[in-house]
Amino acid sequence: MYGGKQIAEGDSIFIFASENEGGCGLIALGTVTSVSATPRKPGVARQTPRVSITVHRDALARRRLGRSELKPYSTWNDGKPETELNFKFYRQATNKIAGLTPEAAEFLRGYF
Numbered sequence: 001m002y003g004g005k006q007i008a009e010g011d012s013i014f015i016f017a018s019e020n021e022g023g024c025g026l027i028a029l030g031t032v033t034s035v036s037a038t039p040r041k042p043g044v045a046r047q048t049p050r051v052s053i054t055v056h057r058d059a060l061a062r063r064r065l066g067r068s069e070l071k072p073y074s075t076w077n078d079g080k081p082e083t084e085l086n087f088k089f090y091r092q093a094t095n096k097i098a099g100l101t102p103e104a105a106e107f108l109r110g111y112f
Contacts, residue, residue, distance in 0.1 A: 003099025005049040009035055013055055014100075014108045016066075020093050025066025029112050030055040051097065059112040081107035 007013075011032045017023025038050035070086040081104040088098045100108075 004097030005051060006099060007032060007035055007051060007053060007097055009033065012105070013053075013097075014105075015055065015057075016089060018095055019067050025064060025069070026061045026108065026111055028057045028061060029059045029109075030057045053097070061111045063111055065108075065111055 009032055013030050013032055014026060015028040015030055016025055017027045019025060032053055033056050034054040036052050038052055040047050065085075067090050070082055070090060073080055073082040073086045075083060076087055081101070084101060084104045085108075088100075089096070
């Protein structure tokens, strides 16, 4: 979803602990060490592409960034990195891998 199926070994990744499952939002920065596509089920017309990844944690977040911090950013076309994160991670409450713009990635790097 949102470009996540293009993830590759060596990519940087920002890890968010799902607040729907008791997590607190942004928790770590890491590097993808392996990626493998999960095979599609035969006979199912529409399937979300799925991948399995292994990540090496490089750093822990120094301050909180979760749903409550991003909720005010809901004007979807304002171009702010906070809005992009709110849209991609919290508009639909599912676990996902999402590609980010360089501006959003740079914004997140400020949390480490």
